[in-house]
Amino acid sequence: KAGVTQTPRYLIKTRGQQVTLSCSPISGHRSVSWYQQTPGQGLQFLFEYFSETQRNKGNFPGRFSGRQFSNSRSEMNVSTLELGDSALYLCASRSTGVAYNSPLHFGNGTRLTVT
């Protein structure tokens, strides 16, 4: 089975621009989550989707948004980019809608650099 696929792997943007990141979960997985990883803050939860519905959202400003499509693929968008948005953005999927039944499986991330 193919793992979680994230595109693109690397992105360089300038302040004020917006960016869209894409994630394809493991086949059959309906829950998709997004995390931001930085050296200073570690891994921080952004949001989680299940069957196209956002079930939980982390403590990030409204510039960060996401969505999930009917085929479980997901995108996240960051508008009005700031230097502090430079990070590794990780997408993860799990096989069930029940959080404590199965682990998250992560992709290799999109490295976003804001200049």
Place this chain on the structure above:
Amino acid sequence: GESVGLHLPTLSVQEGDNSIINCAYSNSASDYFIWYKQESGKGPQFIIDIRSNMDKRQGQRVTVLLNKTVKHLSLQIAATQPGDSAVYFCAENIREGYKLSFGAGTTVTVRA
């Protein structure tokens, strides 16, 4: 083997020794715990998980121990190999939540 009583950001281990990585979790309502391994340039890779109704779980060369009384989690790696060099994260899932809270991570370096 090498062990860490409290969480330390780095751990240096001799190849062939056993490693113990510790983690303190924050929420007594957490019901599910996972250990991840992250190598340079890659996303976190699932190692082993444990539910709150268990104290111990074993996998291939790895054992996770859960002490709910003191909210402590540990990962033991037997016969540490060079390929075990990575950053290790513990994560907790709060009951009925849909997000994981991650620890700060421990960088394990295996000495030949």
